[in-house]
Amino acid sequence: MRFQHSKSNVTHFLNPEQSNFTDSKTILGNTQFANIALATGADYVRLETNAEINQSIALAFDLAKQGKPVLLDVNIDYSKKTRFTKGIVGTNLQRLPFQAKVRMISRALVRKMTG
Known part of the structure; x- marks a missing residue:
């Protein structure tokens, strides 16, 4: 399984290697962390x-x-380039096999060029 974060929603791809599943996704709604803290x-x-x-x-x-007990809800804007988001990319590139690195970089280039 692979998770891909997209601004305010998280998109979950079941199996990205199987082309018939690439359109299958779950979009998570706005999680109410304040209510989770209250409930716990x-x-x-x-x-x-x-x-x-x-x-x-x-x-x-x-x-x-x-x-x-404390629930700290941190709002992260993934659209902005930060040391945190750059660190995620670097870490993922280091741990992934070559074919996955090529796929990840090519997708990033397409997104960059198409907006």
Whole structure:
């Protein structure tokens, strides 16, 4: 199985090697992490922007130090090039076999050229 993240939705391809399954996908809806935290008795901290990183992480650590479980919901914009997203690409390229690397790079080039 392979997962591919697409902005706000996650697309799940059952078996990308079998062409008859490439159109099969599941789009996950907007997960309500605040409600998951509420249901499990955890405190909920949402991190929306880079400006909130220090404050949100400090709050999460403070709550954890008090012995409370904490769900930290980090909003990641995968459309922006960051050290995190570049690191994912580098890590995946290192671990994949050559044929998969070629496929991954060619798909990225097509997306880049077609918008």
